Amino acid sequence: MLLKTFKGGIHPPGHKKLSRDKPFVNLSIPHRCYIPLQQHIGKPAVPLVEVDDIVEEGQMIGRADGFISANVHASIPGRVVEITDYPTVYSEHGQCVVIEAEGSFSSSGKNVESRNWEELSSDELMNLVHEAGITGMGGAAFPTAVKLSPPEHREIDTFVVNGAECEPYLTVDDMLMQTYPDEIIEGIRITLKILKINKAAIGIEKNKPEAIKAISKAIENGNFNETIELHPLPVKYPQGAEKQLIYTILKREVPSGELPLDVGVVVNNVGTIFAMREAVLFGKPLIERYLTVTGSIVKNPGNYKVRIGARITDIIEECGGLTGKPAKVIMGGPMCGLALNHMETSVVKGTSGVLILGQDEVAIHDYSPCIRCGRCVAACPMQLMPNELGNAVEKQRYDIAETLHPFDCIMCGSCTYVCPSKRPLSHFIKLAQVTFSAKR
Amino acid sequence: MADEKRLQEDLVLSNAPHIRSKDSVKKVMWLVVISLLPVTINSIYLFGYQVLLLIGAAVITAVAAEAAYQFLLKRKITALDGSAALTGLLLAMNVPPHAPVWMVTIGSVFAIIIAKQLFGGIGFNIFNPALAGRAFLMASWPVEMTTTWHPFPSGNVLSSSLPRVQSLSQEAVDTITSATPLGVLKDGPGLLKDLAVAPGQLHEFLFSGEMLKSLFMGNIGGCIGETSALFILIGASFLLYKRIITWHIPVSYIGTVVIIMLMYYLFNDSDMPYQAILFHLLSGGLMLGAFYMATDMVTSPVTARGMIIFGAGCGIITSVIRLWGGYPEGVSYSILLMNAAVPLIDRLTKPRVFGTEKN
Numbered sequence: 001m002l003l004k005t006f007k008g009g010i011h012p013p014g015h016k017k018l019s020r021d022k023p024f025v026n027l028s029i030p031h032r033c034y035i036p037l038q039q040h041i042g043k044p045a046v047p048l049v050e051v052d053d054i055v056e057e058g059q060m061i062g063r064a065d066g067f068i069s070a071n072v073h074a075s076i077p078g079r080v081v082e083i084t085d086y087p088t089v090y091s092e093h094g095q096c097v098v099i100e101a102e103g104s105f106s107s108s109g110k111n112v113e114s115r116n117w118e119e120l121s122s123d124e125l126m127n128l129v130h131e132a133g134i135t136g137m138g139g140a141a142f143p144t145a146v147k148l149s150p151p152e153h154r155e156i157d158t159f160v161v162n163g164a165e166c167e168p169y170l171t172v173d174d175m176l177m178q179t180y181p182d183e184i185i186e187g188i189r190i191t192l193k194i195l196k197i198n199k200a201a202i203g204i205e206k207n208k209p210e211a212i213k214a215i216s217k218a219i220e221n222g223n224f225n226e227t228i229e230l231h232p233l234p235v236k237y238p239q240g241a242e243k244q245l246i247y248t249i250l251k252r253e254v255p256s257g258e259l260p261l262d263v264g265v266v267v268n269n270v271g272t273i274f275a276m277r278e279a280v281l282f283g284k285p286l287i288e289r290y291l292t293v294t295g296s297i298v299k300n301p302g303n304y305k306v307r308i309g310a311r312i313t314d315i316i317e318e319c320g321g322l323t324g325k326p327a328k329v330i331m332g333g334p335m336c337g338l339a340l341n342h343m344e345t346s347v348v349k350g351t352s353g354v355l356i357l358g359q360d361e362v363a364i365h366d367y368s369p370c371i372r373c374g375r376c377v378a379a380c381p382m383q384l385m386p387n388e389l390g391n392a393v394e395k396q397r398y399d400i401a402e403t404l405h406p407f408d409c410i411m412c413g414s415c416t417y418v419c420p421s422k423r424p425l426s427h428f429i430k431l432a433q434v435t436f437s438a439k440r
Numbered sequence: 441m442a443d444e445k446r447l448q449e450d451l452v453l454s455n456a457p458h459i460r461s462k463d464s465v466k467k468v469m470w471l472v473v474i475s476l477l478p479v480t481i482n483s484i485y486l487f488g489y490q491v492l493l494l495i496g497a498a499v500i501t502a503v504a505a506e507a508a509y510q511f512l513l514k515r516k517i518t519a520l521d522g523s524a525a526l527t528g529l530l531l532a533m534n535v536p537p538h539a540p541v542w543m544v545t546i547g548s549v550f551a552i553i554i555a556k557q558l559f560g561g562i563g564f565n566i567f568n569p570a571l572a573g574r575a576f577l578m579a580s581w582p583v584e585m586t587t588t589w590h591p592f593p594s595g596n597v598l599s600s601s602l603p604r605v606q607s608l609s610q611e612a613v614d615t616i617t618s619a620t621p622l623g624v625l626k627d628g629p630g631l632l633k634d635l636a637v638a639p640g641q642l643h644e645f646l647f648s649g650e651m652l653k654s655l656f657m658g659n660i661g662g663c664i665g666e667t668s669a670l671f672i673l674i675g676a677s678f679l680l681y682k683r684i685i686t687w688h689i690p691v692s693y694i695g696t697v698v699i700i701m702l703m704y705y706l707f708n709d710s711d712m713p714y715q716a717i718l719f720h721l722l723s724g725g726l727m728l729g730a731f732y733m734a735t736d737m738v739t740s741p742v743t744a745r746g747m748i749i750f751g752a753g754c755g756i757i758t759s760v761i762r763l764w765g766g767y768p769e770g771v772s773y774s775i776l777l778m779n780a781a782v783p784l785i786d787r788l789t790k791p792r793v794f795g796t797e798k799n
Binding site (some may be wrong): 013168328330341 | 451457460461463464465467518521553560738739742743744747790791793794796
C-alpha cells in the first residue's frame with residue numbers, strides 16, 4: 001500500500017519561531033579559528049601546513065586522504081599557531097589547525113568573476129566540488145564529491161534535494177531557500193549535469209510556506225518545470241531523514257543496509273547545493289557556512305554566516321551572549337544534534353545549528369521499566385521495535401538485540417522522545433550498534 | 441541510573457535526543473484515574489456512599505501494598521506513580537456495589553502483590569492486575585461477588601417496566617430484579633420456568649427500549665464501574681483525545697462482539713436482533729473492559745496489528761462465554777486469557793522493517 005508519507009514519526013514542538021524570520025547576518029571574522037582536519041565521514045585530511053606558516057584565506061591546509069575524505073581550507077588569513085589535538089564536535093582529541101588572523105582578506109568582500117559552468121564537463125565540475133572540500137551540510141558531512149560519483153553500474157535517475165528541515169529549532173535551510181532560491185536552483189542544475197541526469201525533486205515541509213513560494217517562483221522563472229519538481233511535504237519528524245524523504249517523494253524504499261543510490265537516487269541538502277554552486281562558479285572553498293544560533297537563553301537568536309573553525313563561545317558573544325546559565329550546548333538540532341562539553345568547540349562543515357538549552361529545559365531523567373505502551377513502535381520510522389531492542393541491550397542480551405535489526409536504526413531519536421518511562425532507547429540501540437561493530 | 445552526566449563547565453552531556461515529550465508513566469496513570477471520575481461519581485450517585493468506601497479501601501490498600509512490598513524488598517518506592525492507585529480503582533469498578541469492604545481489600549492486596557509485584561512490578565506483569573484480583577475474588581467468594589447487586593427499591597427500569605410485560609407475576613419480577621441483565625438472560629429461562637414465563641417474553645423485556653436506556657445511563661444491576669455506558673464513553677473519549685489509548689483494541693473488541701452477536705441472533709431467528717446486539721454492547725463489563733481493562737498497556741500487544749488481533753480475540757471469547765458458556769458474563773476472563781497470548785501476538789505481529797522483505 002502506498003502511503004502519503006512514511007510510517008511512524010513524531011510531532012515535537014518546533015520552536016522555529018525564535019529564528020524563523022531573522023534574515024542572515026554575517027558574524028565578524030573570528031580572531032582565532034580552530035579548524036579540525038576531520039570534519040567529515042571518512043579519513044581525516046592530511047595537514048599541508050606547518051606551525052608559523054602564513055596562510056591565505058581559502059588556502060588548502062589539509063588534503064583529502066583516500067577516496068572517502070575531504071579537503072580542508074583556511075577560513076581566515078593568518079599565521080598557523082598550532083597544529084595539535086583539541087576537543088572537536090566529533091572527538092575528544094581531533095587534530096586541529098589553529099590559525100590566528102593576520103594580513104588581508106583576499107576573497108571576502110570582493111566580486112569574483114564567475115565561471116560559465118555550462119561549458120564545463122561533468123568531470124571538471126566534479127573536480128571543482130572535490131577541490132573545494134564540499135561535504136554534506138545537513139549534519140552527517142559525507143564528502144559530496146564521493147556522493148556524486150556513484151559506481152559505474154549504478155543507474156541514477158533522480159536527484160532528491162533535501163529542504164525538509166524537520167529538526168525542531170533549526171531555520172537555516174528555510175532562510176537559505178527564501179534568500180537564495182535562484183542560486184539553489186542553479187546548484188541543482190549543476191548537480192544534474194554532474195550526475196548526467198535530468199530529473200530533480202525538491203522536498204520542503206509545508207511549515208515553510210515562504211521557502212516553498214520562493215523556490216516555486218525560481219523554478220517558474222527559469223522555466224525548469226520539466227526537470228525540477230517541487231514537493232511540499234507533510235510536517236512530521238524525521239521527514240528530512242534520507243530514506244524517509246526518498247519514500248515520501250518517490251515511494252521507493254531504500255533496502256536495508258543499502259544506500260539511496262541503490263534505488264537510483266542521490267540526496268543532497270539545500271545548504272550543500274548552495275556551497276557547491278559557489279565552489280563551481282567562484283572556485284570558493286567551503287570556509288564558511290550559514291547556521292542557526294538559537295535557544296531561549298540566546299539573546300539574539302537568528303540565522304548567521306559563520307567561518308568554519310569559529311568557536312561557539314565567540315559565536316555566542318557575537319549573538320549578544322546568553323541571558324541565563326546554559327545547561328546543554330548542542331551542535332545541530334535537539335533531536336539528532338551532538339551535546340558538547342566545551343563551549344570552545346568549533347563550528348565544522350556539518351554544523352547546521354548551535355542550540356543552547358537553559359537549566360529548566362534540560363531534565364536529567366531517571367528511567368523506569370518499559371510499560372509496553374507501544375508508542376516507540378508506532379513512532380519508529382523504520383518500523384523497528386525499540387522497546388524490545390532496549391530491553392535486550394539493558395539485559396546485555398546482544399544475541400536477542402541482533403535479531404531486531406539494530407543497524408536499520410537511523411538514530412532519529414523518535415523512540416526516546418515519546419517514551420513515557422523516559423528510557424534512553426536510541427542510546428541503547430547505539431550501544432548495540434557499537435558493540436556489534438567492535439565485534440566485526 | 442541516569443543516562444546523562446554532568447561534566448566540566450556544568451554542561452549536561454548525553455546522547456540525542458535532547459528533548460523529551462512531556463508524557464511520563466505518572467502522568468499517563470493519573471490521567472487514566474482522572475478519566476474514571478465521571479464513572480465514579482455516577483456510581484456513587486446511583487448506588488450510594490458505600491461505593492466510595494469500597495473504592496477508597498481498594499485504592500488505599502493497593503497503594504499501601506505496593507509501598508510496603510517495595511519497602512520490604514528495599515526497592516525504589518514508586519507506589520505513588522498512579523499505577524497502583526489505578527489498579528485499586530479498576531478493581532473496585534469490577535465488584536458489585538454492595539460487596540463487603542474486607543473482600544475488596546483482600547482483592548487489592550492480591551492484585552498488587554501476586555499479580556503485579558511477584559512478576560517484577562510495573563511493566564513485567566503478564567495479567568491485568570485488577571482483573572486477576574477480580575478473578576481471585578470470583579473464585580474465592582462467588583456468593584459475595586454475584587449477589588450483592590444494588591436492589592433499586594423503586595423507580596428503576598426493572599420495576600417500572602416489568603409490569604407492562606403481560607402475565608409476569610410479582611415473583612418473576614423479584615427474581616429478575618435481583619440479578620444483572622446478563623444474569624437474567626443466561627439463567628432467566630431456567631429460573632422462570634416454574635413461573636410460566638416464555639423465553640420470548642423475557643427477550644421482549646430485556647431488549648426493550650427502557651432496558652437499553654437504563655444500560656446506557658447505568659441505573660441497573662451490575663458492578664460499580666460497568667453499568668453506565670455513557671459515563672464510560674465520556675472517560676474513554678478523554679483518553680482517546682489525550683492519546684493515552686488508541687482506537688485499535690476497543691474498536692476491534694466491540695466490533696467483533698457486534699459481528700458475532702449479529703450472526704447469532706439473525707441465525708436464531710430472533711424477533712429483535714438489533715436490540716439484542718445493543719443489549720450485549722451496553723450490558724455487563726464490555727464497555728469498561730474494552731476501553732479500560734483490555735487497553736492496559738502492560739498487558740496488551742505493542743503493535744497496532746497486534747492490538748487488533750488482541751481485541752478480536754477478546755471479542756470472540758466474550759461472545760462465546762456469553763452465548764454458550766456457563767457464566768453470564770465473559771469479559772474479564774476473555775481479557776485474562778488474551779493477556780496470556782500477548783507475547784505470542786507480539787512475536788507474530790512484528791512490523792516489517794523498512795527496506796526489508798516480509799519477515
